[in-house]
Amino acid sequence: MRSLTKAQIDQIKEDLEVQGISFSPLKEELLDHIVCDIELKMDEGLDFDTAWSSVHDQIPDNHFKNIQKETMQLLNKKFNPVQISGVISGCLLATATIFKILHLPGAGLLLLTFLVGACITLAAGSTRSIYVYREAKGRGAIILATLLIIAFIAGLCFKVLHLPGASALMVAGVLGLSILFPLLSIYFYKSKQKLRGHLLICLIEDNQRIIERVALTLIGFGLVFNYSSVLLGADSFVGVIFFIFACILTGLYVYSLTWGYFVNRDGSNQSRDLLLLVASSVALVLFLIPAVGFNINFLLRQYAAFSALVIFDLIVLAYYSRFSDSVNKKILAPLASFLTFYPVIRLGIKLQWFEGFLGGLTTNNTFIISFLIFLIALLIGFRKEGLFRALIILTIASHMIPTL
């Protein structure tokens, strides 16, 4: 039997890494299996390149990545502290909501405990992903991102409790994320398909649905808080906090979807990719500015928040009008362009450009509820369109924040 040279074996190993296989034992086994397959074909008379290409062509896209994912899930499914922590946090949130609606004492404390629970879930999730994908690159990035998000949530807790250091924590969190995320984008942009198995990429791919469900749950609880407060004649501040959380979470998530594109890009359209990198990063920084709080100038806050949403909308519009293979692209492109106008109108209302019906839209409950129903209908109708779905959730969250 003919044996492969070290250089040929290295070429296959490199391809496995490009395909996202980072778990060493699995990589070694797949390498051995592929080499055996190639050797068999070479014994039948093929040269290495033809044999390798023949074996390679039989492997569907993302096949190896899915094998790794399935293997890691099988190896780690016995005990999942993240799920337990997530369920406890969800129960705390539900109890807090009931307490708040019924005006029972302790609702505030329960909400704070929920925020602490959310931080613990986030930390547990990051630790678990580091453990599950223990051979993948990206530990530092995931630890830093987790700490920055926790700092922001802790800042919010401190603010509610009137403790010193609240603003510093929130600013540190937001500033850190505004620097870290674009740096990661540049890193992935320059990766030349070598970072498909990066921890953050695996984490986002594995948890897309969970992130979206968490955002929708927060929006749901925000709605319950808001409308029960309106009906009972109380303030709706707590509901707004949930919408802000959902908005920030979805904004970061929408931005992180570009990473998956960057690690897979083939470099055939440099100017498009560079434009996406710059536009999305500018949008993210603008998007995070209002999250620092009310220390920022009112006008800057308005322009930043709504410009960010417009840029995100335009990216989705460009995707569905020019690059998507979706069968729904002919509907989604006009819908995305329609949604691009919404933040512009919101900005106009905030800056009092309009008068009459249009000027009072954001305080008109009939419009708020009708538009919310319209967005939910879009979400259900196009639930299989990942990018559009994420944009709709972001639009719902921002739609429900009356005072950005």
Next chain:
Amino acid sequence: MKSKEYIKGTIKTIVLKLLSESGRMYGYEISQRVKELSSGELELTYGALYPILYKLESEKLLVTTSEIVDGRVRKYYTLTSSGNETAKTKVAELDRFMEVLRHVMAPAPGSSLQV
């Protein structure tokens, strides 16, 4: 033969059976043996084989040893004693199931499905 939809629930048993007969085998060898025994009708893809092997290993039904072969690592799988017991049980269960299935699928007299 459209075997994919039928084979899924039986891969674990097939792997255990082959290992109980051969002592120790590596991944490629298992897939080739299945192909050979089925005259090419059954094919274990990477995606079907490796997650199962890792699962069986995590359930302590298999142990592994590694050797360097032609400059690369080759991982051999061997059944543990509980793996041997499980192999016997699983093969007996599958045999019984196939027998029941044969009865169920036997065409009734006069049926248009009778060959």
